[in-house]
Amino acid sequence: MIMPKIGEFELIDQIRKYATPATPSTIGIGDDCAVIPQRDGLDTLVSTDMLIEGTHFLKEDITPRQLGWKSAAVNISDIAAMGGKPIATFLSLALPKTLPETWVQEFMEGYRDISQKHCVALLGGDTTCSPDRICINVAVLGTCPSGSAKLRSAALPGDMVCVTGTLGDSAAGLKLILSNDKAASPQLVQKHYCPLPRVQEGLLLGSCPGVHAMMDISDGVGSDLRHILKESGVGAVIDTDSLPLSAELQSICREKGWDPKQLALSGGEDYELLFTMAPDEKPGIPYTVIGRITKDPALVWKGSSRDFDGYQCFKE
Amino acid sequence: MIMPKIGEFELIDQIRKYATPATPSTIGIGDDCAVIPQRDGLDTLVSTDMLIEGTHFLKEDITPRQLGWKSAAVNISDIAAMGGKPIATFLSLALPKTLPETWVQEFMEGYRDISQKHCVALLGGDTTCSPDRICINVAVLGTCPSGSAKLRSAALPGDMVCVTGTLGDSAAGLKLILSNDKAASPQLVQKHYCPLPRVQEGLLLGSCPGVHAMMDISDGVGSDLRHILKESGVGAVIDTDSLPLSAELQSICREKGWDPKQLALSGGEDYELLFTMAPDEKPGIPYTVIGRITKDPALVWKGSSRDFDGYQCFKE
Numbered sequence: 001m002i003m004p005k006i007g008e009f010e011l012i013d014q015i016r017k018y019a020t021p022a023t024p025s026t027i028g029i030g031d032d033c034a035v036i037p038q039r040d041g042l043d044t045l046v047s048t049d050m051l052i053e054g055t056h057f058l059k060e061d062i063t064p065r066q067l068g069w070k071s072a073a074v075n076i077s078d079i080a081a082m083g084g085k086p087i088a089t090f091l092s093l094a095l096p097k098t099l100p101e102t103w104v105q106e107f108m109e110g111y112r113d114i115s116q117k118h119c120v121a122l123l124g125g126d127t128t129c130s131p132d133r134i135c136i137n138v139a140v141l142g143t144c145p146s147g148s149a150k151l152r153s154a155a156l157p158g159d160m161v162c163v164t165g166t167l168g169d170s171a172a173g174l175k176l177i178l179s180n181d182k183a184a185s186p187q188l189v190q191k192h193y194c195p196l197p198r199v200q201e202g203l204l205l206g207s208c209p210g211v212h213a214m215m216d217i218s219d220g221v222g223s224d225l226r227h228i229l230k231e232s233g234v235g236a237v238i239d240t241d242s243l244p245l246s247a248e249l250q251s252i253c254r255e256k257g258w259d260p261k262q263l264a265l266s267g268g269e270d271y272e273l274l275f276t277m278a279p280d281e282k283p284g285i286p287y288t289v290i291g292r293i294t295k296d297p298a299l300v301w302k303g304s305s306r307d308f309d310g311y312q313c314f315k316e
Numbered sequence: 317m318i319m320p321k322i323g324e325f326e327l328i329d330q331i332r333k334y335a336t337p338a339t340p341s342t343i344g345i346g347d348d349c350a351v352i353p354q355r356d357g358l359d360t361l362v363s364t365d366m367l368i369e370g371t372h373f374l375k376e377d378i379t380p381r382q383l384g385w386k387s388a389a390v391n392i393s394d395i396a397a398m399g400g401k402p403i404a405t406f407l408s409l410a411l412p413k414t415l416p417e418t419w420v421q422e423f424m425e426g427y428r429d430i431s432q433k434h435c436v437a438l439l440g441g442d443t444t445c446s447p448d449r450i451c452i453n454v455a456v457l458g459t460c461p462s463g464s465a466k467l468r469s470a471a472l473p474g475d476m477v478c479v480t481g482t483l484g485d486s487a488a489g490l491k492l493i494l495s496n497d498k499a500a501s502p503q504l505v506q507k508h509y510c511p512l513p514r515v516q517e518g519l520l521l522g523s524c525p526g527v528h529a530m531m532d533i534s535d536g537v538g539s540d541l542r543h544i545l546k547e548s549g550v551g552a553v554i555d556t557d558s559l560p561l562s563a564e565l566q567s568i569c570r571e572k573g574w575d576p577k578q579l580a581l582s583g584g585e586d587y588e589l590l591f592t593m594a595p596d597e598k599p600g601i602p603y604t605v606i607g608r609i610t611k612d613p614a615l616v617w618k619g620s621s622r623d624f625d626g627y628q629c630f631k632e
Binding site for chain 2: 027030031032033034035036037038039040041042043044045046047048049050052053054055056078079081082084088090092093094123124125126128129130131132133135137139141142143144146149151152153215216231
């Protein structure tokens with residue numbers, strides 16, 4: 001157990017060991033605030049995400065290491081979604097006193113692995129105790145050249161609607177986890193636990209003037225695309241026969257009788273990039289065109305008789 | 317109840333209504349990240365604090381409005397503690413579906429009141445549902461002139477140890493709340509629920525070269541001062557007879573037989589500023605000298621036979 005062994009300051013020291021070092025001019029863990037130099041010509045990007053035990057994960061289903069990875073990854077993905085470069089994270093952890101003492105260490109290993117992969121420093125946070133459930137909040141900072149952030153409001157009629165990678169893998173992985181059938185596809189389960197934020201792709205897309213609106217897919221295209229349409233005052237026709245589906249997803253859907261389109265559009269947590277782009281732009285990364293932006297503000301699903309929505313926690 | 321009435325996006329729209337507007341060049345709620353222009357000659361300050369129902373507050377004891385105020389105030393105080401100007405906050409809220417539907421509105425009223433008082437914009441966050449307890453995380457951004465942030469590591473032997481305001485009021489308020497005796501001093505209870513971050517004082521102290529180390533008092537001087545001593549490699553002699561105690565605190569301590577020194581030094585949550593300062597500095601704000609920094613790394617409490625420590629949640 002944590003409680004009899006270490007106090008809050010020892011816990012902070014333990015977390016500090018896993019903090020990816022920052023640049024010499026930056027001041028991280030140890031003061032009331034982190035201090036980060038600003039520079040003309042850059043914008044600061046900020047986002048934050050909360051993960052609650054029982055809502056976002058079950059302690060029995062995910063290892064601390066996977067949870068640490070995912071907590072950082074979903075935040076880093078928000079910076080990628082704006083075409084930015086992730087710089088630093090701030091980790092708040094509320095932990096029950098009954099956690100095994102190795103928990104923090106393993107959590108931080110996963111957190112460090114994904115942070116190091118993208119050279120993201122851990123510059124601060126908060127540690128406190130929770131009466132029962134684990135509660136995690138990560139705030140992330142990034143940068144992009146002034147005025148170049150890719151917003152949801154920038155889609156134009158005639159744009160292609162595009163996505164990176166494949167859709168629905170994470171949702172299929174979650175279905176396997178919830179039905180206690182992880183062995184059916186460790187690969188899809190891994191996609192759910194350890195998403196890979198599209199940082200390099202986001203930076204390249206961020207530098208393309210023909211890339212207009214962009215966001216990451218956290219709730220599913222069926223939900224996320226609606227934000228772009230609403231903010232941009234446009235509509236879209238999506239060809240549900242052109243969705244990028246992994247061979248693994250198609251195989252498990254055949255085996256289990258699941259609808260791959262449903263998983264790809266309503267599932268969420270793929271953390272792929274969803275972007276709209278002028279037809280003549282060449283971003284130099286692999287992507288799939290899944291539809292087109294229209295002046296008519298409707299959202300039309302071609303190749304399917306049903307509508308697709310995404311995840312909304314209060315509506316479950 | 318929230319659940320049957322509104323979904324997550326309606327909740328975000330509701331919160332958005334209370335967002336203090338940002339500058340025209342800043343992009344707030346509605347994208348994956350907020351976007352804030354940088355400027356040569358400034359540093360960005362970042363801090364984050366988490367409040368968990370059952371650890372930091374009991375829903376029955378604090379109104380949503382007080383909780384909203386406090387959530388923003390304790391974070392704004394961290395910026396003040398570095399001598400910085402608070403700019404923006406990011407609010408993560410995990411809420412049980414059983415909360416009364418007015419809860420968010422009242423919470424946001426308190427959050428907005430303290431934010432408006434200090435011209436702090438709400439630029440983003442996260443909303444999610446919690447299986448039972450309310451969980452709040454605020455991340456705060458501020459700025460200060462490059463290199464001017466007041467760190468914990470800057471205390472020098474010979475410095476005076478100083479505090480703003482009075483000590484122990486919040487701790488006494490908490491004791492009254494926990495003993496179901498709020499009526500004994502609404503004033504002290506108010507100090508606990510609605511702390512006033514010392515933003516103006518922090519800015520003035522931040523501009524004084526003779527002000528060396530600084531932090532805010534969240535866990536109590538008995539704990540917080542130790543951070544300054546450790547980071548600066550110095551010690552201190554504190555005169556426990558010189559502590560600034562409000563008349564209200566002295567009166568309730570006489571009435572209840574409480575030790576005012578204990579409340580002032582170990583109580584915490586005063587959110588006053590604790591700073592060390594060259595003896596010839598004149599910061600132009602009211603403050604009290606409570607001791608002196610010494611080369612000898614010990615912490616000595618003059619005028620008391622006991623030691624004083626602060627709050628540490630895992631050690632409770």
